[in-house]
Amino acid sequence: MIIQEKQQINWQPIIKQFEDVVGKNGVVQRREELLTYECDGLTSYRQRPAVVVLPRTTEQVAEAVKICDRNQIPWVARGAGTGLSGGALPVENCVLIVTALMKKILEIDLENQRVVVQPGVINNWVTQAVSGAGFYYAPDPSSQIVCSIGGNVAENSGGVHCLKYGVTTNHVLGLKLVLPDGSIVDVGSSVPEMPGYDITGLFVGSEGTLGIATEITLRILKTAESICVLLADFTNIEAAGASVSDIIGSGIIPAGMEIMDNLSINAVEDVVATGCYPRDAAAILLVEVDGLEVEVAANKKRIAEICTKNGARSITTANDLETRLKLWKGRKAAFAAAGHMSPDYYVQDGVIPRTQLSFVLQEIENLSQKYGYRIANVFHAGDGNLHPLILYDNSVPGALEKVEELGGDILKLCVKVGGSLSGEHGIGADKKCYMPEMFTEIDLETMQWVRQVFNPKGLANPGKIFPTPRTCGEAANAQSAKQFESVERF
Amino acid sequence: MQISEKPGINSDNLGGFDANHPPDPKLIDTCVHCGFCLSTCPSYRVIGKEMDSPRGRIYLMDAINEGEAPLGEGTVQHFDSCLGCLACVTTCPSGVQYDKLIAATRPQIERNYSRSLPDKLVRQLIFNLFPYPNRLRVLLAPLLIYQKLGFPKFFRATGLLKQISPRLGAMESILPNVTLKAFRDTLPEVIPAEGKKRYRVGVILGCVQRLFFSKVNDATVRVLTANGCEVVIPKSQGCCAALPEHQGQKEQAQALARQMIDSFEGTGVDFVIINAAGCGHTLKEYAHILEDDPNYREKAKEFAGKVKDAQEFLALVGLTTKLSPLTDGELTLVYQDACHLLHGQKISVQPRQLLRQIPGVKLREPIDAALCCGSAGVYNMLQPEVADELGQQKVDNLLNTGAELIASANPGCTLQISKHLQLQGKEVPIMHPMELLDYSIRGVKLYE
Numbered sequence: 001m002i003i004q005e006k007q008q009i010n011w012q013p014i015i016k017q018f019e020d021v022v023g024k025n026g027v028v029q030r031r032e033e034l035l036t037y038e039c040d041g042l043t044s045y046r047q048r049p050a051v052v053v054l055p056r057t058t059e060q061v062a063e064a065v066k067i068c069d070r071n072q073i074p075w076v077a078r079g080a081g082t083g084l085s086g087g088a089l090p091v092e093n094c095v096l097i098v099t100a101l102m103k104k105i106l107e108i109d110l111e112n113q114r115v116v117v118q119p120g121v122i123n124n125w126v127t128q129a130v131s132g133a134g135f136y137y138a139p140d141p142s143s144q145i146v147c148s149i150g151g152n153v154a155e156n157s158g159g160v161h162c163l164k165y166g167v168t169t170n171h172v173l174g175l176k177l178v179l180p181d182g183s184i185v186d187v188g189s190s191v192p193e194m195p196g197y198d199i200t201g202l203f204v205g206s207e208g209t210l211g212i213a214t215e216i217t218l219r220i221l222k223t224a225e226s227i228c229v230l231l232a233d234f235t236n237i238e239a240a241g242a243s244v245s246d247i248i249g250s251g252i253i254p255a256g257m258e259i260m261d262n263l264s265i266n267a268v269e270d271v272v273a274t275g276c277y278p279r280d281a282a283a284i285l286l287v288e289v290d291g292l293e294v295e296v297a298a299n300k301k302r303i304a305e306i307c308t309k310n311g312a313r314s315i316t317t318a319n320d321l322e323t324r325l326k327l328w329k330g331r332k333a334a335f336a337a338a339g340h341m342s343p344d345y346y347v348q349d350g351v352i353p354r355t356q357l358s359f360v361l362q363e364i365e366n367l368s369q370k371y372g373y374r375i376a377n378v379f380h381a382g383d384g385n386l387h388p389l390i391l392y393d394n395s396v397p398g399a400l401e402k403v404e405e406l407g408g409d410i411l412k413l414c415v416k417v418g419g420s421l422s423g424e425h426g427i428g429a430d431k432k433c434y435m436p437e438m439f440t441e442i443d444l445e446t447m448q449w450v451r452q453v454f455n456p457k458g459l460a461n462p463g464k465i466f467p468t469p470r471t472c473g474e475a476a477n478a479q480s481a482k483q484f485e486s487v488e489r490f
Numbered sequence: 491m492q493i494s495e496k497p498g499i500n501s502d503n504l505g506g507f508d509a510n511h512p513p514d515p516k517l518i519d520t521c522v523h524c525g526f527c528l529s530t531c532p533s534y535r536v537i538g539k540e541m542d543s544p545r546g547r548i549y550l551m552d553a554i555n556e557g558e559a560p561l562g563e564g565t566v567q568h569f570d571s572c573l574g575c576l577a578c579v580t581t582c583p584s585g586v587q588y589d590k591l592i593a594a595t596r597p598q599i600e601r602n603y604s605r606s607l608p609d610k611l612v613r614q615l616i617f618n619l620f621p622y623p624n625r626l627r628v629l630l631a632p633l634l635i636y637q638k639l640g641f642p643k644f645f646r647a648t649g650l651l652k653q654i655s656p657r658l659g660a661m662e663s664i665l666p667n668v669t670l671k672a673f674r675d676t677l678p679e680v681i682p683a684e685g686k687k688r689y690r691v692g693v694i695l696g697c698v699q700r701l702f703f704s705k706v707n708d709a710t711v712r713v714l715t716a717n718g719c720e721v722v723i724p725k726s727q728g729c730c731a732a733l734p735e736h737q738g739q740k741e742q743a744q745a746l747a748r749q750m751i752d753s754f755e756g757t758g759v760d761f762v763i764i765n766a767a768g769c770g771h772t773l774k775e776y777a778h779i780l781e782d783d784p785n786y787r788e789k790a791k792e793f794a795g796k797v798k799d800a801q802e803f804l805a806l807v808g809l810t811t812k813l814s815p816l817t818d819g820e821l822t823l824v825y826q827d828a829c830h831l832l833h834g835q836k837i838s839v840q841p842r843q844l845l846r847q848i849p850g851v852k853l854r855e856p857i858d859a860a861l862c863c864g865s866a867g868v869y870n871m872l873q874p875e876v877a878d879e880l881g882q883q884k885v886d887n888l889l890n891t892g893a894e895l896i897a898s899a900n901p902g903c904t905l906q907i908s909k910h911l912q913l914q915g916k917e918v919p920i921m922h923p924m925e926l927l928d929y930s931i932r933g934v935k936l937y938e
Contacts, residue, residue: 028539032559033568036546043523054538081540082525100538120538122529128857145581146529271585336583339522395519 018053021063028052040081040088049090054098058214066182074459077212079148085428087207099150115218119150135220138165142332156205158424160256163382169204176215180460207426208461210454224290228300229324232312233281240283241357243310244381257382258286264376268330271337334378342391348407349425350414354384371406385423427465433472505561507598513551513591521548521586527578532862533571536879541568544578544588573866575829596738621729623697660874681721688718692759696766698901709928710765716811726753732772736867751793765800767828767900773797805840814933815850822852824893828900829862848930854891865906881910896920
């Protein structure tokens with residue numbers, strides 16, 4: 001086993017090498033400055049990196065990775081640091097490679113509907129760059145104003161529109177990668193269909209464990225002729241869930257469909273105060289339909305009928321951009337608004353079959369009672385992706401542990417009803433211990449073998465995705481040590 | 491240096507904040523580290539490092555409070571890199587009051603951190619010059635000669651001053667043209683309203699505005715009087731205190747605020763009108779600036795309650811004058827949001843509303859409208875590299891709208907954008923919305 005034993009690394013010559021590659025200004029090494037990089041959007045895990053490197057080009061990334069490879073130093077890639085599973089959490093004595101300065105849009109090819117970007121380009125800059133010509137980039141995580149495309153690729157991010165248009169992997173045509181040995185390779189191409197193994201598909205969602213994407217070719221779509229947002233409010237959440245099933249059952253595929261429960265409605269109304277969401281509603285359902293004028297008009301009518309039939313109290317619709325954004329604003333701010341209600345929040349990300357919504361929400365309510373923490377729910381209802389937000393106070397000793405346990409119970413519940421551990425936030429550092437809930441030993445071993453091919457020394461983002469003995473407790477330790485006898489572990 | 495006896499505990503050489511209003515841990519705790527503020531932070535956009543973002547700075551404030559990081563070069567430079575544009579406050583979905591946090595941090599730096607000698611000198615020059623219009627005027631004569639003799643061309647072409655000191659180069663590069671009008675205030679103390687008197691309002695002339703943009707003040711007064719306002723301009727008014735306040739010079743800011751309040755005492759005005767965004771934001775903050783002064787606390791509150799931005803005021807009371815077109819055909823305008831209006835005072839709709847009332851005006855919207863142009867008070871003199879990149883981006887975004895004219899309601903933004911228009915060789919005019927309204931009210935065409 002090639003385990004990095006705790007050894008004294010002499011950083012000065014290594015830092016000098018990084019400075020030779022990216023310049024003095026591209027290296028952060030002061031203790032207090034490094035503190036700001038000790039966590040991403042998930043603050044419950046913190047680890048200060050030994051040094052931060054900010055490259056600007058593929059070649060600089062490759063050189064930086066080679067330095068790590070030569071010196072056997074683990075490294076972690078980070079974009080905007082907004083991830084919610086701790087994917088960009090540093091490990092002890094690691095180099096953090098930050099792509100924030102790789103923010104160039106390299107090529108825009110409108111005829112062939114593709115854009116080539118560096119990984120630090122922000123998600124909605126892509127749409128901004130092509131919207132004048134009537135195009136947009138479909139995946140739209142709630143953090144789209146700030147999250148980077150590189151991070152989206154690593155986590156295979158979704159968003160409210162992935163119901164109809166798919167997640168990041170459906171919009172990445174090709175990638176330029178720096179592999180953990182520092183070599184530069186191209187995978188995929190600029191056309192959608194490629195023979196042979198889908199290496200691009202393998203890389204998207206690999207959470208930084210297979211390498212780092214330095215150029216990303218994205219597919220862009222033509223903006224729909226007509227877009228309409230419907231907001232329906234219900235006095236019970238089951239009715240909202242039933243409406244979702246009925247809408248899909250009727251053959252309509254909305255661009256997005258979201259449910260928010262009463263607690264999250266009030267949280268966002270406290271903060272963004274758009275006055276759009278009735279504070280006394282048990283749930284609101286937001287539905288966006290897009291397409292040709294006639295199609296949207298017909299679907300809008302049918303959806304309104306379905307919601308009314310299921311007991312919607314009122315239905316608001318918006319066709320113009322400004323009002324549509326206003327209706328969406330609360331939903332987009334839901335996570336951060338939770339921070340307004342409570343000193344800390346812990347967001348979970350699980351997937352359930354749509355039909356289990358009522359049951360799962362009731363169970364979550366029971367867990368909330370049992371543990372004594374309030375839970376707000378926002379839900380990508382169309383594809384069953386649930387985001388429970390557990391509200392707590394981190395300054396209370398032991399609270400975080402209880403909340404993590406509660407979050408774990410919710411995930412186990414999702415898996416039990418036939419769902420999954422993660423919809424779009426990734427496994428990262430946060431959920432790796434639950435992987436055995438969902439996958440068999442053989443499944444996990446197979447994944448480890450894949451990682452071995454790209455990342456044989458285990459230097460790229462170690463300690464993520466897969467359960468590790470040190471962090472997953474004694475019980476998991478004993479179990480997982482047996483699990484992968486034939487695979488080297490890091 | 492002595493080694494601390496208790497490692498890990500805040501020792502003497504690990505200087506931190508003092509007990510006089512450090513950044514409030516309760517406000518710090520409202521930050522959930524989501525990172526949304528990174529999207530509209532101008533310094534993060536240019537520098538790209540976490541420490542130079544609001545999220546990173548809040549992290550550093552917390553670390554200093556907790557004794558985990560010193561108030562030293564490694565932290566101070568990142569507070570200094572903040573433009574104070576407050577865009578993050580608008581963006582933050584958790585309602586973090588970063589404005590209060592950074593305002594509490596800046597005086598702490600001035601009290602507890604020893605700056606390098608050149609840094610000290612440049613800052614003292616700025617603080618002893620710019621908030622005092624009469625001192626600035628003394629400099630005007632040599633400046634006028636300097637400009638007439640063609641020195642600006644020489645320095646800008648050779649880049650000589652920039653090589654000696656990037657900050658002095660930056661100061662020189664934003665210098666507007668000095669005109670003879672700048673040497674004295676020409677407006678009388680009381681100007682009667684035209685027609686029926688609706689309000690009695692005070693007008694604050696500003697420092698930079700008074701010297702370099704006196705025609706904006708003239709236009710503002712004409713627009714106000716034409717719309718039924720009797721205008722009062724006390725001669726004793728000085729600087730509004732924005733400049734020292736934004737740089738943590740607390741005592742100087744308080745002294746200037748008291749002077750301003752005194753100068754309007756007994757004038758009996760309904761409102762106090764200001765046409766510069768940065769000044770307006772600080773004037774509205776007087777209650778906070780003088781909160782510890784028992785003699786002025788109440789007066790400050792009352793004064794701040796009367797302060798209105800010129801555009802905010804006119805949109806509120808409504809225009810009573812007839813407006814004529816500014817050009818023969820359509821005129822495409824782009825309105826440049828000043829941070830201290832948009833983020834500091836939440837004023838974005840009113841200026842647009844007024845401009846749209848002018849017949850023939852078509853308003854365009856630029857991308858990144860909420861992102862600072864890099865002027866930020868004296869920031870472009872203190873942090874020229876970051877300011878230059880932002881200025882260039884702003885000009886690109888404004889021009890990409892295809893607008894024929896830029897409307898800017900803040901002298902700082904106007905100077906910064908003019909500089910970058912000139913650097914890019916673009917000849918797009920930039921005017922204050924009050925000037926445009928004035929032309930429109932008087933029925934004067936722009937290009938006559």
